[in-house]
Amino acid sequence: MSSCCDKSCPSRMVNSSHLSQEDTGVESGDSICPDGNVDNNVGEESQGENTRDPENQLSDGDFEALSKNDQGWRKIVRNFTPSWFTVNMGTGIVSILLFNLPYNGVWLYWISVVIFGLNTILFSTFLTISILRYTLWPEIWGVMLKHQVQSLFIGTFPMGFSTIVSMISLVCSPVWGNWVQIVTWALWIVDSVISLACAVGFPFMLMIPGRQTDLPSMTAVWLLPVVSTIVAASTGAVVADYLPTPQLSLWTIIASYILWGLGILFSMIILAVYFKRLALYKLPPKAMIVSTCIPLGPMGQGGFVILKLGVDAKKFFPLNNTLDATAGDVFYAVGFMIALILWGFGLLWMLSAIISIAQCKRIPFSMGWWASIFPLGVYANCTILMAKEMPSQFFKVLGTILSLCVLILWIIVSAGTIREVITGRVFFAPCLSDLRVQRKKRLGIKAN
Secondary structure, three states: OHHHOOOOOOOEEOOOOOOOHHHHOOOOOOEEOOOOOEEOOHHHHHHHHHOOOHHHOOOHHHHHHHHHHOOHHHHHHHOOOHHHHHHHHHHHHHHHHHHHOOOOOHHHHHHHHHHHHHHHHHHHHHHHHHHHHHHHOOHHHHHHHHOOOHHHHHHHHHHHHHHHHHHHHHHHHHHHOHHHHHHHHHHHHHHHHHHHHHHHHHHHHHOOOOOOOOHHHOOHHHHHHHHHHHHHHHHHHHHHHHOOOHHHHHHHHHHHHHHHHHHHHHHHHHHHHHHHHHHHHOOOOHHHHHHHHOOHHHHHHHHHHHHHHHHHHHHHOHHHOOOOOOHHHHHHHHHHHHHHHHHHHHHHHHHHHHHHHHOOOOOOOOHHHHHHHHHHHHHHHHHHHHHHHOOOHHHHHHHHHHHHHHHHHHHHHHHHHHHHHHHOOOOOOOHHHHHHHHHHHHHHHHHO
16 A cells, blocks of 8 residues: 555654554555655665765765754754644634634634634744745755645645634624724735645646656645635635725625636546546555545535625625626525535545545554644535525534534644654654755765
8 A cells, every 4th residue: 555655755764663564554664754655765765875985975074964953943943844834724724613603602702712813823933933944944945846745735824824814804803993904805915826826836846847746646635735725715705794895895706706716626627636546546555544634625615615705795796786786696596506516525525534534443643634624624614604594403513513523633633743742753854855865966976
């Protein structure tokens, strides 16, 4: 089963004292990256390095520089990968769900506000560390973009930021007035531009010369840059409700429809390729099995967006004399129909993910676990909105149950992450191995 994973990801060896081969689904000599990727070539690379001509080996000064960067705060900053922003995605969707719960109360509202504050602090911290990383070591940026897996996690940055912008609209705009609404709108524009850049740049990242991409190495992580536009559209649908003028709301709604169309159709293309990969090469190994939850994201978020935009169109189209007088009602009805279809398609992916994960006896913890929280969360959020618009007691109860499952999963993954942060094992960037290889080759050429 290890043949189904990405063979190009440099990584550390699996600690046999913690995981057996049966636990990880990884054959002897394989290794696991913190994001869940498996590498079969580590043994060969190590052997190649050991047999390198002594004249091409790093000098004592070079080894001293490398060891210095692997200690203290430098180790944390250098190994701080974009996948950390999945923490913001998971934490942010939990705060949104607690805010939107059908069976709500004042105490749940304040818990959602506290989690929103925590998410804002985490995002600010992660952003600061990321800026330091690429400022102190600018060469890492290029290596990261060329990495087959790490580059795809760039899409988690705008998605994590979107959850914060949404909560600012829901919590702060009604209380602090117009100036917050304008600031929120500006933040949404910035987020949308970044999301659009991620989605449009994704095909070109796959086409970078020297970057080999084959079907067996494909994972659902391919969806991350594309889904960011759908998430930005959902934030736009929320922000439009609180803008000071109907004209601004209309522009935001139209832009959100465009972002939704780009993201949802592109996601369908990727899902078709992903299903072919599953059919031909079977399920990913245990180390990556959690990634089977990711396809639920575009379905749940896509359904929420098209339904919420329909609600907004019904409200703001008549105020702006947009199209026909009944255009808003048509957009609303069609939006609900599409949302219901996407919700049903998402149910298929959710059940598939549950069955895939259930057949694994033990799954090694990694930062990739965070990628499972957001897809389930947006699916629950779509269910809650459908329950509100029908209205339906069934969807209301189901949305509450799904939200509680997301909350429990968030607590479990948070506890695991805190444990890994304390031990320091979570601070490992697979792309840095590529940088070391490049540096050794460069120094070897000079030595000759």
